[in-house]
Amino acid sequence: MRTATHTVCENMNHRRRDAPVSHCPQCGGVVNPNLAKTACTERVHADMRRRQSVYCVHCGERLIIPR
Ligand SMILES: [Zn+2]
Numbered sequence: 001m002r003t004a005t006h007t008v009c010e011n012m013n014h015r016r017r018d019a020p021v022s023h024c025p026q027c028g029g030v031v032n033p034n035l036a037k038t039a040c041t042e043r044v045h046a047d048m049r050r051r052q053s054v055y056c057v058h059c060g061e062r063l064i065i066p067r
């Protein structure tokens with residue numbers, strides 16, 4: 001059985017030295033710790049949810065909860 005770590009994530013932001021976002025939209029891992037943490041509004045999260053982002057790229061909060 002394989003455990004879920006962020007090494008399995010193939011989002012391209014992990015490979016970039018200066019990713020444009022602080023968190024990965026697929027696994028929620030930090031891809032750029034140098035970016036300031038943003039306080040998001042519910043509208044921002046709703047918009048990202050529509051774009052199929054599982055995690056918020058600004059604050060790392062989980063947007064889509066699997067059932
Ligand atoms: Zn990731």
Ligand SMILES: [Zn+2]
Nearest residue numbers: 040056058059
């Ligand atoms: Zn957010």
